[in-house]
Amino acid sequence: MRILDGSAGFSAPLTEQEAKEFLSDSKLNVHIATLDANGRPNIHPTWYYFESSRDKIYIETSKSSKKAFNIRKNNTVYFCVDAPNMPYKGVRGKGTVRIHEDIEHNIPISNKIMLKYLGSIEHPIAKTLIGYVKKGDAIILEITPSYFSTWDDSKISQE
Numbered sequence: 001m002r003i004l005d006g007s008a009g010f011s012a013p014l015t016e017q018e019a020k021e022f023l024s025d026s027k028l029n030v031h032i033a034t035l036d037a038n039g040r041p042n043i044h045p046t047w048y049y050f051e052s053s054r055d056k057i058y059i060e061t062s063k064s065s066k067k068a069f070n071i072r073k074n075n076t077v078y079f080c081v082d083a084p085n086m087p088y089k090g091v092r093g094k095g096t097v098r099i100h101e102d103i104e105h106n107i108p109i110s111n112k113i114m115l116k117y118l119g120s121i122e123h124p125i126a127k128t129l130i131g132y133v134k135k136g137d138a139i140i141l142e143i144t145p146s147y148f149s150t151w152d153d154s155k156i157s158q159e
Contacts, residue, residue, distance in 0.1 A: 001055050004149040006092060012155035019091050019148045023050035023057070026081055027117055030057060032143070033078040034070035042066055048081075049112040057095070057143040058109045060129060068139060071097045077143060087153035095145040106133045106140045 001020075005013040014022060029045040036042055044067045049058045057079065061068055071077065075097045082090030100106055110133045114126035121130060132138035 001145070002147040004147055005151070006090070006149035007151035007153070010156070011088075011151050011153040014089065014091065014148075014150035014152050016148075018152070019150050020050070020052040020055075022089065022150075023081060023091055024052050026083075028081050028083065030059065031080045032059070032067065032141075034067050035074050036066070036070055037073065042070060047113050047117050049109060049116055055145060057145065058113065059141040059143070060106070060110050060113055060133065060138050061141060062132065063101075063137055063139050067141070068099065071099060071141065075099075079143060079145070087156070089150075089152040089154065091148050091150050093145045093148045095143040098142045098144070100140040100142060101136070103134060103136055106138070109140050110138070 001016050003013055003016050003019060030048040031043050031045045033041050033043050046059050046061065051058065076094065077097055078092070078094050080090060080092035082088065107130065110130050111121050114121050114123065114130060118126045120126060
């Protein structure tokens, strides 16, 4: 994965391994930006699962969501996961999205998202969201990043 310095001259970038660990371990939302039919940006905060061995970001969403509608017209997105407290750190980038509608493919990914954020697929929210996948009302978005632009303010020089 190509790593860019997202805060040149101020802090230092995460290494590739640090970026993958941050995306894998974080329970922060990923914010994805899509373009609507008028070419205007829409930002969508959402839960995600990062598969570090494949450099893929997975998101569950309703088939009829605004982000799904926008992605069907233009499958390029920008994304950002960033820590809200000092020292700031994060990963952002640009990627292309593939929409998965196959229920059997989507259930295991949905389960991983629920485990990450809720700790159990038995949680009432998890059961509801996984239920949407099982009924075919939810899809999985697979983002393939073209790069990571990263920053870690804890690496600021203390000179």
